[in-house]
Amino acid sequence: MRATGWRQTVASRGRRPVRGWRSVRGRTTLGATVVVAVALIVGAFSFYGVLSASIHGSTERAAEQRLEELAGRLDGAGGDVIDAIDDEIVQLIEPDGSVRVASEDAREALGSNALPVSDDAQTLIVDEEQMLVVSEDLDGDQSLVLAVSMEDDADTLATVSTLLAVAVPLLLLLVAVTTWLVVGRALRPVERIREHVDGITAERLHQRVPVPDTADEIAALATTMNGMLDRLDAAATAQRRFVSDASHELRSPLATIRQHAELAQAHPDVTSIGELAEVVSEEGLRLQGIVESLLLLARLDEGASTHDEAMDLDDIALGEVRRLRAAGLEVDGSGIHAAQVHGDPRLLGQLVRNLSDNAARHSRGRVAISVTPSDRYVFVTVEDDGAGVPAEERERIFERFVRLDEARSRDAGGSGLGLAIARGIAASAHGTLVVDDSRWGGARFVLALPLGA
Structure with missing residues (x-):
């Protein structure tokens, strides 16, 4: 788990040299002025050329008319x-x-x-x-x-050229000043947003950017920034909670091993080597399971590529039915139908295994597993006759290290990561995983996966 990467990114943002809005303002003003200058110069030369040709043609027509008049009088x-x-x-x-x-x-x-x-x-x-x-x-x-x-033609063109020579620089100056003022006014809220965001660090992710009452792109930018800060704040809170829970989970077996080791050291006649070895083995397996689960979650979070191949989902479900029946549970597998999906067999097998173990842990003796293809999806349903999941807790149980029954889950070897891993695998396979009420009033987990071609 890369726990501090994004923290360093957020915290160090304020130390980076940020190009100010004035440089953007200057570049925008310069660019607009250059464009307008080119347009004005081209327009001025074009206007002068057209006017010169028009005046010359008018003078020529007037001269020809005068010449025709003189020729008529001369006859x-x-x-x-x-x-x-x-x-x-x-x-x-x-x-x-x-x-x-x-x-x-x-x-x-x-x-x-x-x-x-x-x-x-x-x-x-x-x-x-x-x-x-x-x-x-x-x-x-x-x-x-x-x-x-x-x-007279030369005087007129000289006057026009003088006016253009004065008017073009004045227009350019007016455009530059107007652009500078308008761009500055437009970028000032952006600069305030930048300064506000620049002061937000990992310890102050609760702060938000003020949204102006303009209902324009600047307000949309501020709203987008606040949405990003909401996601970062939620991720930071979840990460802190995850680190705290993981530390607690890892500390518990280590403390158990240490206590038994100290007891064996202090009273070697009371604690046998076999008993100590059994405790160390059990807690070591528990530690190994937690670490492997954390590593798998980290890979799923990072979007690690998985092995993708066609596989029969009904075979996995039938294997879980046989395993639970061997454990003495009454398992209904009559709803299992043939269905093929694309995915990683190992991960999808672990997903169904986690759902089956969760059902067995909380059931009173009855579990049902079904596989039902429908249209473009296949639905895998695992339900039990246990106490069920309250409606307000049906999303929280998929969070890491969440247990609704702390004592029973801990005694049964649960770490609170199984359902989080199951949903993570479902998401990586482009599927969904939800929970509702079973036919017996317990919990029913429904996994939806795209059907294979």
Whole structure:
């Protein structure tokens, strides 16, 4: 039995370095900020690109509409229309590339140089200013060219980029502060729970974590922690009781051996060697039985693997019927039917043996053993005509070192471990073991095991 392993785990938990909730808070804030930063930067560049393309397209459409308007006016009025234009750069270009007529601003900015003629809009620097140049072919292979300033477009995009450069860091700062505050508020109850649990040791397992009235995941966590502490507390109580009972059981035969040995030593003429040997042998067998039972319980508690094979449960039951009849009991075995299960023959044999010995110990002379297959399970029933088990004690008798009749059980060699072992074996075989009233008013133990394939 590893009696102190979990105690050391619970007791040493408070000495381990625990990463605080602030580091979690910081990592969460940093992670959220990075994600939002990437999203904002990608969104900002995408927005800037879409806006730039939209403004450029709008300027190009406006320039083409203005060019069509000028071309319509030019058809009726000749080159004088272009010469009279103010605040626009317009040229009428001959097929040989020379400038036939130009607006005043075109003459000042370009002189005799001609703007490029192309089917697509172009951008170029004219008089240190970025211009959008569009052209349209006229009759006589002449081309009308218009250059529109893009300064307003550049100012608009510069304003937008400035706003984005200021807004993105401010949004990131707002997200970081908000995340820090929200995560801190969310983790603060978790930190209180952690601090409370960190202070619970093996000696203070009765303490519980306060459950907040929020009905959320934090409350569910606190409830789960309290459930775990309940199980640990129950296990600790059962373990202390088990150690105390085991110590008492082991002390009793040792004390008997020592008393007889001291008596034989002090009065060798009163106590014979044969009598002393008989006492030592009986108490030694009792010690051996207790130790073997404890070892078996320890193996069952640890879920030790057992030998699994197909076996006939009815053969085991018939063997117990013959054994009890040889001991002088009236045993009814008429209810034994053929049934095969999978399990460890040695352990299942001990289970039925423990139930049979318990029935024989408490009966007044009659015992019944039956094996009944039904659907997917087989039921093994062992009942006697004894005093029975009170309803309020029917679970407690399966605890270790529990005896409802101390004197009779001790005289008959019982250690209070037989039924605990029986239930442990039943659980390891994926079965159940319960007790109720027999047909004669005594105890009836019912073992349910899955049928073998």
